[in-house]
Amino acid sequence: GQNIDQPTEMTATEGAIVQINCTYQTSGFNGLFWYQQHAGEAPTFLSYNVLDGLEEKGRFSSFLSRSKGYSYLLLKELQMKDSASYLCAVRDAAAGNKLTFGGGTRVLVKP
Amino acid sequence: GAVVSQHPSRVICKSGTSVKIECRSLDFQATTMFWYRQFPKQSLMLMATSNEGSKATYEQGVEKDKFLINHASLTLSTLTVTSAHPEDSSFYICSASRAQQGNTIYFGEGSWLTVV
Numbered sequence: 001g002q003n004i005d006q007p008t009e010m011t012a013t014e015g016a017i018v019q020i021n022c023t024y025q026t027s028g029f030n031g032l033f034w035y036q037q038h039a040g041e042a043p044t045f046l047s048y049n050v051l052d053g054l055e056e057k058g059r060f061s062s063f064l065s066r067s068k069g070y071s072y073l074l075l076k077e078l079q080m081k082d083s084a085s086y087l088c089a090v091r092d093a094a095a096g097n098k099l100t101f102g103g104g105t106r107v108l109v110k111p
Numbered sequence: 112g113a114v115v116s117q118h119p120s121r122v123i124c125k126s127g128t129s130v131k132i133e134c135r136s137l138d139f140q141a142t143t144m145f146w147y148r149q150f151p152k153q154s155l156m157l158m159a160t161s162n163e164g165s166k167a168t169y170e171q172g173v174e175k176d177k178f179l180i181n182h183a184s185l186t187l188s189t190l191t192v193t194s195a196h197p198e199d200s201s202f203y204i205c206s207a208s209r210a211q212q213g214n215t216i217y218f219g220e221g222s223w224l225t226v227v
Contacts (some may be wrong), residue, residue, distance in 0.1 A: 018151070091216070
């Protein structure tokens with residue numbers, strides 16, 4: 001099976017930077033996804049990493065180290081609308097390419 | 112814009128009845144779609160993998176006779192909750208993999224089911 005861990009909650013100030021870590025264990029790693037989910041809504045895609053390194057998309061960046069089973073999502077210049085849950089999900093080729101989610105990290109942005 | 116569309120977004124049904132939720136991939140073909148359920152303040156839990164033209168693969172603990180999945184075409188999968196009970200009330204979300212973008216997985220808008 002898979003084990004995906006991320007912190008439950010984080011609080012940060014508007015304009016600041018927050019880094020959300022995610023560690024995973026999987027037998028057939030085939031990509032790691034980050035999604036943002038506002039309460040009561042479906043997840044929206046933020047980033048996808050399949051090779052080691054940093055992927056940057058505007059204010060959001062995601063990093064992957066396959067050897068360490070580790071990823072982080074970096075949110076810069078935080079805005080109030082960034083208050084949401086952030087879900088780390090790993091795709092496992094050994095399990096039919098299913099996507100398994102971590103528990104999600106609730107980020108609260110304060111003024 | 113949305114690449115995966117789900118309908119209805121909200122539905123209320125009576126106990127014992129059945130309700131169907133549709134998941135469509137827009138402008139791309141999806142041979143595989145996934146159905147998730149999410150209870151309040153919990154993470155998404157995979158229910159089943161929907162395969163076009165063949166039977167769905169259900170996760171352990173998910174009753175296949177209760178949650179019927181039909182993937183009749185390359186752009187449509189349906190989830191039917193049969194003989195619904197109040198404990199089936201939940202947020203149901205589908206996802207599909209888009210090959211043109213490195214198999215990025217996109218989610219539908221989700222469907223809120225309330226069984227009364």
